[in-house]
Amino acid sequence: MNEKKKNDSVARAGNHIFIPDWGWLILSGLAALVLWYFLSINDKTGRSFPFVPYIIEAVKTVVKRGILWQDFSSSMISVVLGFALGFVTAVPVAFLMAWYKPVRYIIEPWIQFIRNIPPLAYVPLVVISAGVGRRPQVIVIWLATFLIMTVTIYQGVRNVDETLIKAARVLGAKDKDIFVKVVFPATTPFILTAVRLGVSVALTTLIAAESTGATAGMGMRIRSFSNSFEVAPMLLYIILIGIIGITSEKIIKTLERKLTGWQEKREV
Amino acid sequence: MAGEERSVKVKIDHVEKIYEGRNGKMIALNGVDFEIKENEFICVVGPSGCGKSTLLNIIAGLLEPTSGAVYVDGKKVEGTGIERGVVFQQYALFPWLTVLQNVMFGLKLKGMSDAQAKEIAMKYIKMVQLEDFVHSYPKELSGGMKQRVAIARAYAVQPEVLLMDEPFGALDAQTRTQLQSELIHTWQEEKKTCFFITHDVEEAIILANKVIIMSARPGRIKKVVDIDLPYPRTQEMKMEKPFLDLKAYIWGEVYKEYLEVRK
Numbered sequence: 321m322n323e324k325k326k327n328d329s330v331a332r333a334g335n336h337i338f339i340p341d342w343g344w345l346i347l348s349g350l351a352a353l354v355l356w357y358f359l360s361i362n363d364k365t366g367r368s369f370p371f372v373p374y375i376i377e378a379v380k381t382v383v384k385r386g387i388l389w390q391d392f393s394s395s396m397i398s399v400v401l402g403f404a405l406g407f408v409t410a411v412p413v414a415f416l417m418a419w420y421k422p423v424r425y426i427i428e429p430w431i432q433f434i435r436n437i438p439p440l441a442y443v444p445l446v447v448i449s450a451g452v453g454r455r456p457q458v459i460v461i462w463l464a465t466f467l468i469m470t471v472t473i474y475q476g477v478r479n480v481d482e483t484l485i486k487a488a489r490v491l492g493a494k495d496k497d498i499f500v501k502v503v504f505p506a507t508t509p510f511i512l513t514a515v516r517l518g519v520s521v522a523l524t525t526l527i528a529a530e531s532t533g534a535t536a537g538m539g540m541r542i543r544s545f546s547n548s549f550e551v552a553p554m555l556l557y558i559i560l561i562g563i564i565g566i567t568s569e570k571i572i573k574t575l576e577r578k579l580t581g582w583q584e585k586r587e588v
Numbered sequence: 589m590a591g592e593e594r595s596v597k598v599k600i601d602h603v604e605k606i607y608e609g610r611n612g613k614m615i616a617l618n619g620v621d622f623e624i625k626e627n628e629f630i631c632v633v634g635p636s637g638c639g640k641s642t643l644l645n646i647i648a649g650l651l652e653p654t655s656g657a658v659y660v661d662g663k664k665v666e667g668t669g670i671e672r673g674v675v676f677q678q679y680a681l682f683p684w685l686t687v688l689q690n691v692m693f694g695l696k697l698k699g700m701s702d703a704q705a706k707e708i709a710m711k712y713i714k715m716v717q718l719e720d721f722v723h724s725y726p727k728e729l730s731g732g733m734k735q736r737v738a739i740a741r742a743y744a745v746q747p748e749v750l751l752m753d754e755p756f757g758a759l760d761a762q763t764r765t766q767l768q769s770e771l772i773h774t775w776q777e778e779k780k781t782c783f784f785i786t787h788d789v790e791e792a793i794i795l796a797n798k799v800i801i802m803s804a805r806p807g808r809i810k811k812v813v814d815i816d817l818p819y820p821r822t823q824e825m826k827m828e829k830p831f832l833d834l835k836a837y838i839w840g841e842v843y844k845e846y847l848e849v850r851k
Contacts, residue, residue: 481680483678483680484680484682486650486676486680487674487676487680487682488682489650489668490648490649490650490668490670490672490673490674491670491673491693491694491697491741491745492668492669492670492694492697492698492745493697497697501682501693502682505682505684508684580684581725582683582684582685582725582726583683583727584683584727
């Protein structure tokens, strides 16, 4: 009873109106448009926020110039390569760290240390050795995703419930069975969380990675639009990066729900 | 059960377990000698820290004794083996597997085909009355149901010895009595040598042929009490004199130990 009362007093106007989720989405979109419109007519912010017609014009321009697809695919190739390398290296390192104390004690502090340095800071360093072009981009994304995914998967392996391993053992499981049938499924939620965080880090790192000497790519193009004061295409690219980010997150979340629906609590 | 000659199933031969800790040695088990006969139901009671769980883990092969050994059918225990099943207090169900898949887990490890494993698993799921929940995941089950699945899973691989570490300890009183009755029933239908740890003296008496009282620091066997109550055992017996006498006696002994530990 008390609980209910509290809820009622907290409830503000609008909470009792029923609007379906898609309705809210439309309202949210409209609200953003209105805000965007006011930003675009304001003297100070107008130059940074050209309104929708300019953006549509920009779409036409970048498609005509043939750079949109080129930039998009270039960025995606870097992200996918860097992320894939990050993932295949993070998994074994995370497991080794979880199982062997010396590995853990020697590696972990450095992983934590480097993880706290923004990639933008060490991009120039990588470029000095790796040259310009795709290679430094892939290396930086690899490094950044490797760090975040190693930490996450490592936590997962350490969190595997000891009793489950015992239970498997008394049911006749050998070491190999325990890895395949207990440790691996028990770690799956953490691996998926790692993938989600990794993809998000890959995208943020991409823009930093493309800041030096790239010949194509979303991040590089934003810089070049900035140099030539082409604001509308710049804003368009920024919005596109947002769309790529949210789409990949949605896909991974769906995957997480499908694969780890058995969990008592879902990780955030 | 007195007078019946049965072979020795489990022989605990001077088992000692010493933990080397930061504050020096801790003797968890100080030379435990005991024999469990075929199809006997043994309950172990004693204060926390008396080494009951340690002893169970040693019999299961999950822990190695510092000295001494455990023999099952005359064969020395080295590591785990499917002739010794374990039911844990925390259920230990695999959360990513359904009830059916959990019960099939050990059967599949034996190398059975899906169909064969499923058939046997279904038999034991029916035994614990969960046939309506075969495709549920553990998170969808209550504590009592989870423990039923764990019992079915342990039974399914057909162990000869069943080791239970406070299996009903986390359940509410009502569910606990219900599961006790079910366990008595199951044990009568499909006899197994049982080694059951509990804090609950009533539970020990209603289930066991023999109650072992352990003392703490260092852990050892203090007394063995024969429980000559007739079968089938019912919850009503808990109100009758023979039961109450046993309870008063065992509880008194355990309480003395509890006071010792508190010193």
